[in-house]
Amino acid sequence: MMSAYQKEFEQAKNNPEKFWEEQAKAIEWYKFPKTILQKDENGIDRWYADGQLNTCFLALDYHVINGRAEQTALIYDSPVTGKKQHYSYQQLTDQVARTAGMLADLGVVKGDRVIIYMPMIPEAVMAMLACARLGAIHSVVFGGFAANELAIRLEDAEPKVIMTASCGIEVQKIIPYMPMVNKAIMDSRWKPEKVIVLQREQCPAELNSNPGVEDRDLDWSLQLEKSMAHDCVPVNANDPLYVLYTSGTTGKPKGVVREHGGHAVSMKYSMSTIYNAKPGDVFWAASDVGWVVGHSYIVYAPLIHGCTTVLYEGKPVRTPDPAAFWRVCEEHHVNILFSAPTAFRAIKKEDPEGELIKQYPMPALRTIFMAGERLDPPTLKWVEQKTQRPVVDHWWQTETGWAISGNPLGLEKFPLKPGSSTKPTPGFDVQILDELGDQVPVNTQGIIVIKLPLPPGCLATVWRNHDRFQSGYLTQFPGYYVSGDGGYIDSDGYLFVMGRTDDVINVAGHRLSTGEMEEILSAHDDVAECAVIGAHDELKGQIPFGFVVLKDGHYSVDGNVEKELLQKMRDEIGAVASFRKVVIVNRLPKTRSGKVLRRTIKQVADGEQYVTPSTIDDPTSLTEIENVFNQNRQI
Ligand code: COA
Numbered sequence: 109m110m111s112a113y114q115k116e117f118e119q120a121k122n123n124p125e126k127f128w129e130e131q132a133k134a135i136e137w138y139k140f141p142k143t144i145l146q147k148d149e150n151g152i153d154r155w156y157a158d159g160q161l162n163t164c165f166l167a168l169d170y171h172v173i174n175g176r177a178e179q180t181a182l183i184y185d186s187p188v189t190g191k192k193q194h195y196s197y198q199q200l201t202d203q204v205a206r207t208a209g210m211l212a213d214l215g216v217v218k219g220d221r222v223i224i225y226m227p228m229i230p231e232a233v234m235a236m237l238a239c240a241r242l243g244a245i246h247s248v249v250f251g252g253f254a255a256n257e258l259a260i261r262l263e264d265a266e267p268k269v270i271m272t273a274s275c276g277i278e279v280q281k282i283i284p285y286m287p288m289v290n291k292a293i294m295d296s297r298w299k300p301e302k303v304i305v306l307q308r309e310q311c312p313a314e315l316n317s318n319p320g321v322e323d324r325d326l327d328w329s330l331q332l333e334k335s336m337a338h339d340c341v342p343v344n345a346n347d348p349l350y351v352l353y354t355s356g357t358t359g360k361p362k363g364v365v366r367e368h369g370g371h372a373v374s375m376k377y378s379m380s381t382i383y384n385a386k387p388g389d390v391f392w393a394a395s396d397v398g399w400v401v402g403h404s405y406i407v408y409a410p411l412i413h414g415c416t417t418v419l420y421e422g423k424p425v426r427t428p429d430p431a432a433f434w435r436v437c438e439e440h441h442v443n444i445l446f447s448a449p450t451a452f453r454a455i456k457k458e459d460p461e462g463e464l465i466k467q468y469p470m471p472a473l474r475t476i477f478m479a480g481e482r483l484d485p486p487t488l489k490w491v492e493q494k495t496q497r498p499v500v501d502h503w504w505q506t507e508t509g510w511a512i513s514g515n516p517l518g519l520e521k522f523p524l525k526p527g528s529s530t531k532p533t534p535g536f537d538v539q540i541l542d543e544l545g546d547q548v549p550v551n552t553q554g555i556i557v558i559k560l561p562l563p564p565g566c567l568a569t570v571w572r573n574h575d576r577f578q579s580g581y582l583t584q585f586p587g588y589y590v591s592g593d594g595g596y597i598d599s600d601g602y603l604f605v606m607g608r609t610d611d612v613i614n615v616a617g618h619r620l621s622t623g624e625m626e627e628i629l630s631a632h633d634d635v636a637e638c639a640v641i642g643a644h645d646e647l648k649g650q651i652p653f654g655f656v657v658l659k660d661g662h663y664s665v666d667g668n669v670e671k672e673l674l675q676k677m678r679d680e681i682g683a684v685a686s687f688r689k690v691v692i693v694n695r696l697p698k699t700r701s702g703k704v705l706r707r708t709i710k711q712v713a714d715g716e717q718y719v720t721p722s723t724i725d726d727p728t729s730l731t732e733i734e735n736v737f738n739q740n741r742q743i
C-alpha cells in the first residue's frame with residue numbers, strides 16, 4: 109500500500125490539474141477557477157487563470173467573518189525598542205483597510221507598484237497587506253540594502269509610491285532610512301510621486317529635504333488619520349501580488365513575480381502539509397519581511413491559515429543575549445519556529461552548552477524548521493540535542509516561494525538524514541541531470557531541476573524581462589526548471605542539496621551575487637580585473653572574498669585601494685554584503701582562453717581537494733592564490 113506521502117506525491121505528479129483543483133477548494137474565491145492549468149501565450153504554465161480572489165481578504169477579513177476576530181493575528185516583539193504589541197484579526201484588518209485607504213487617496217490602484225523599504229515593524233506588514241487589498245503590486249526592499257540597490261529596484265519596478273520609515277535599528281545602531289531613500293530617488297531615472305514616511309521616535313526624519321522636492325514626502329500617521337477604510341478589490345488569479353528582487357548571476361537583480369491565485373493556494377497547502385500547522389497555532393519565522401521567507405511565512409501563509417504570526421525586530425544574539433529566541437518562544441507560546449541555520453550557529457557560538465535554553469521550557473514548541481542555506485549536520489545535531497525538538501531542514505528559493513523539499517510532517521514524518529532536506533514536496537518533480545540533460549544514477553551529484561509544470565505559487569516570470577526568465581531557468585533543459593543548485597538523490601529518494609552551481613552565494617542567510625560584487629569592484633578606476641568568491645565561513649556559511657588585479661602603473665598606497673573597495677561595496681550593496689576581505693594579487697588563475705577559474709579558486713579557498721584544470725594557462729597561478737588566501741583569511 110502507498111504511504112500518505114507517496115499517494116499525494118503521485119497524485120500531484122500524474123494529475124496535477126485534479127490535485128491542485130482540490131487544494132484550491134481550501135481557500136475562498138470570489139470566482140472559483142474553471143481553468144486550473146493552461147499555457148499562456150509564451151508557453152508558460154499558469155494556474156487558475158480565470159479565478160478571482162483577494163489575498164488580503166483571505167489573510168484577514170475571512171477570519172474576522174469566520175470567528176477569529178478576537179484571536180491575535182500578529183505579535184510584534186521588539187527587543188531593540190522594548191515594545192511588544194498584539195493585534196487581533198479585527199484590529200489588523202482595520203489598520204490594513206485604513207492603510208489601503210491611505211494609498212487609494214494617493215491614487216494607487218490595481219496594478220500600480222509600491223516599494224516598501226521598512227524595518228521589521230507592524231506597519232511593514234500592514235503596508236504589504238494594504239497593497240494586496242487594492243490589487244497593487246508590492247515590492248519590498250530589504251532594509252539592509254544601500255541606496256544603490258534601492259535605486260536599481262526603483263528603476264525596474266517604477267512604483268507610484270514608496271512606503272518607508274525614518275529609521276531601522278540594528279541592535280543599538282540607528283540606521284536612518286531617509287538619506288538612502290533620497291539618494292536612491294535622485295540616482296534613479298524613475299521618480300515616485302509620493303514617499304510615505306513612518307516617523308519613529310528613535311530618529312525622526314526631515315521630510316521633503318531633497319533639492320527641488322516640496323510635497324513629495326508625507327507623514328504616515330497624519331495621512332492615516334485622514335483615511336477611510338478601503339474594501340478588498342477582486343483580482344484575477346494571474347495578477348501579480350508582488351515582485352521580489354533576488355540576486356542572480358549579473359549585477360541586475362531579478363524581479364520574481366508572484367501571482368495571487370497560485371500563491372494563496374500554495375501558502376495554504378504548505379501550512380498543513382509541510383509545517384503541520386493548525387489554525388490558531390503560533391508561527392514564528394525569524395527572518396525579515398525583505399526576504400522571501402518573510403513574505404511567505406511571516407506574512408501570508410500564517411495569516412491565510414488563521415495562525416498567529418510573530419514579527420520580531422531583533423537578532424538571535426545581542427538583543428540582548430543568545431536566549432532571545434527561547435525567550436520569544438516561551439513568552440508567546442510559539443508552536444513552530446523557522447529560521448536560518450546561521451542564526452542557530454550564532455546562538456551556539458555564544459552559548460555552546462545551551463545553558464540558556466534550559467531556562468525556557470517552551471512547552472508549546474513542537475518543531476524547528478530551517479532553510480535559507482544548507483543545514484550543516486553539527487548545527488542540526490546541536491539544536492536537536494539542546495532543544496529536544498525535531499529539526500526539519502527544507503530547501504527552497506525566492507523563485508519557488510515555498511519548499512521544494514522537506515519532511516512533510518502533515519502527511520508523514522520521515523526518519524531524518526543529516527545533510528538532506530528529505531523528500532520532494534508533492535507538486536515538485538525533482539530530478540538530477542548531468543550537463544547533457546540526462547538523468548544521473550542515484551547517489552550521483554548533478555544539476556537539480558524540477559520537471560514542468562512547476563506547482564502553484566512559483567514564479568510566473570521575471571518582472572518586465574520575460575527573456576531572462578526563459579533563458580535563466582527554462583532554456584538549458586527544455587521541459588525543466590533549472591534550480592541553480594547542485595546535489596543528489598539517494599536510494600531512499602532523499603534529496604541532498606549541496607550548493608549553488610552559479611555566482612549566487614549565501615551570506616548569513618542573505619542571498620547575494622558575486623557577479624554583482626565583481627561589477628562593483630571592476631568599476632573602480634584602479635582595478636584591471638577581479639574575482640569574488642564565496643569562501644566557507646563557520647558562522648555565516650559563506651563570506652565574500654575579493655581578489656583584485658590593479659591596472660599597470662596603479663598602486664595601493666598603505667592599503668588605500670583596498671579600503672576604497674570595501675567602502676564602495678558597503679555604499680553600493682550595503683553592510684549586509686559583509687564584504688570585509690579584498691586582496692590585491694598580481695594575476696588571477698585563468699584558462700588559456702582567458703576565463704577566470706572561479707570554481708577552482710573557491711575550492712582552493714575552502715581547502716578542498718582540487719584538480720588543476722587541464723586548460724589552465726599557468727598552474728603556478730593557483731599556488732600563488734592559495735598562498736595569498738592563507739595569508740589573508742583572518743583579516
Ligand atoms: N538593516 C540595516 N543593516 C542591516 C540589516 C538591516 N535590516 N541587517 C543586517 N544589517 C547590517 C548589520 O548591522 C551588519 O552591519 P555592520 O557590518 O555595520 O556590523 C551587516 O549588515 C552584516 O549583518 P549580518 O550578516 O546580519 O551580521 P550580524 O553579525 O549583524 O548578524 C546573524 C549575524 C547570523 C545573527 C544574522 O545575520 C542573522 O540573524 N541571520 C539570519 C538571517 C535570516 O533570517 N535570513 C533569512 C532566511 S530564513
Ligand code: AMP
Binds near residue numbers: 480
Ligand atoms: P533564497 O532565494 O534567498 O531563498 O535563496 C535560495 C538558495 O538558498 C537556494 O538556491 C539554495 O542555494 C539555498 N538554500 C535554501 N534553503 C536551503 C536548504 N535547506 N539546503 C541547502 N540550500 C538551501
